[in-house]
Amino acid sequence: MRIIDFHTHCFPPHLAPKALSKLSENIHIKPEYDGTAEGLIKKMDACGIDKSVVLNIATNYRQESKVNAFAMSLFGEEYGGRLIPFGSVHPDNPNIRETIKTLIDGGIKGIKIHPDYTGNMVDSDELKPIFAACCEFGLPIAIHAGWDPVSSTLIHATPDKIAKVIREYPGLRLVAAHMGGTLQWEDVLRHLAGKDVWFDISIVYEYGLAPTLICAIIDAHPKDKIVFGSDGPWSCPAKAADYIRSLGLGRDMEERIFYKNAEALLGLTTV
Numbered sequence: 023m024r025i026i027d028f029h030t031h032c033f034p035p036h037l038a039p040k041a042l043s044k045l046s047e048n049i050h051i052k053p054e055y056d057g058t059a060e061g062l063i064k065k066m067d068a069c070g071i072d073k074s075v076v077l078n079i080a081t082n083y084r085q086e087s088k089v090n091a092f093a094m095s096l097f098g099e100e101y102g103g104r105l106i107p108f109g110s111v112h113p114d115n116p117n118i119r120e121t122i123k124t125l126i127d128g129g130i131k132g133i134k135i136h137p138d139y140t141g142n143m144v145d146s147d148e149l150k151p152i153f154a155a156c157c158e159f160g161l162p163i164a165i166h167a168g169w170d171p172v173s174s175t176l177i178h179a180t181p182d183k184i185a186k187v188i189r190e191y192p193g194l195r196l197v198a199a200h201m202g203g204t205l206q207w208e209d210v211l212r213h214l215a216g217k218d219v220w221f222d223i224s225i226v227y228e229y230g231l232a233p234t235l236i237c238a239i240i241d242a243h244p245k246d247k248i249v250f251g252s253d254g255p256w257s258c259p260a261k262a263a264d265y266i267r268s269l270g271l272g273r274d275m276e277e278r279i280f281y282k283n284a285e286a287l288l289g290l291t292t293v
């Protein structure tokens with residue numbers, strides 16, 4: 023069965039060692055590859071992953087154009103079309119709509135924002151121009167959701183706040199990472215399950231999401247809105263895939279989670 027990993031990270035070669043050691047210190051997880059695109063491809067080969075969405079994040083506005091230039095470099099033929107880079111738009115950007123339009127014209131299929139790194143509550147006014155532009159262009163937006171060690175006492179994207187955003191922007195193609203919110207899965211069931219929002223399943227196994235709870239969320243949610251993800255280098259995609267297979271969801275649902283839903287969301291094909 024094909025597998026698309028909807029949640030991975032990599033960095034330019036000259037930044038990867040430093041970025042990885044800093045992040046690794048913050049989150050207390052040992053990386054599964056060296057943080058480069060080459061390292062990611064090797065990991066994908068070892069784990070039977072066909073394609074990976076690479077989520078790039080500008081944590082300040084000054085970095086944004088460099089981050090997006092790196093994202094575009096992942097279209098390079100040395101990667102064989104196996105990496106699907108997402109761009110990043112920082113809320114301080116005074117020309118959000120134009121930046122998003124330029125990214126789309128360059129072939130970018132989505133953007134990622136991380137409200138814990140940029141310090142914005144997900145339902146705050148600062149992020150509204152980003153949601154409005156993504157809505158206008160039908161561009162998927164992946165958002166870190168739930169707890170994150172970088173802001174351990176203040177969660178910027180909680181399930182109830184994400185529910186507010188999708189109410190305010192009908193049709194927004196929002197992917198709430200980590201099954202709707204790391205360590206907030208009871209609230210995901212209450213506020214987000216069954217709604218017009220996508221979940222990726224990245225890093226839920228490592229943070230102890232119980233099979234009964236993930237199955238309750240999957241049962242309550244639209245079948246076409248859950249995608250596979252690992253959060254590499256912070257998790258091994260083969261282990262994440264084994265966790266999904268262990269749930270006994272049946273072939274149809276596994277196909278949807280492993281690739282069909284991601285293909286549809288990214289416009290790679292139709293389900």
Ligand SMILES: [Zn+2]
Pocket residue numbers: 029030031077253
């Ligand atoms: Zn991540």
